[in-house]
Amino acid sequence: MESCYLCGGSGAARIELRGISSRIIWFNIHTVQGPVCAGCAEAAYAILQQRTLVQGWWGPLSLILTLWNSVANVVNIRAHRAAAPYVLAGPQSIPRPQVHVRDSASPWVASIAAMAVLGLIIAIVLSPGSSAPRDVQTSMVDSCWSETSPNSLDEVACSSGDADYRVSNIVGDPSQCEDAYMDASGGYACLKPW
């Protein structure tokens, strides 16, 4: 029999296991391929299969690969268990070790939580009324102004009843404003009667 290419141990049989970890549009494939002993096969199977279930299905293509590889890994580890006994020092074979990958949450819980976080981030980024800090150039938009004296405006609350204008948008050229405008950082603030 061949020796294990991972640890040099005896009693190895050939196996192919793949783990997939994707990041939406790209994915990595981690492969264990070659003659490995029973202990290394179980360890590689546990690690790669867990990684695939947690990280492998974040994308249409990698989802298909994840499903395919998870099944292939199960088939391949079963074939390996039948082909390579777990041998320590002597000729006697003993039950294979159970390998567990420690993780705070189950793979599916971790995956669902990760998808929920991703969805939340996308919702925040795409929402028009985003709570993200506005940059300086748009901070005046929707603010209301009162004409306290000719050509002099003071900012007031839009609900105050004193407001004469509301800033509709910030533009680079005052001719883009339909009604009125005032100077603003980065351009001109178009004023709509309010």
Ligand SMILES: [Zn+2]
């Ligand atoms: Zn080994």
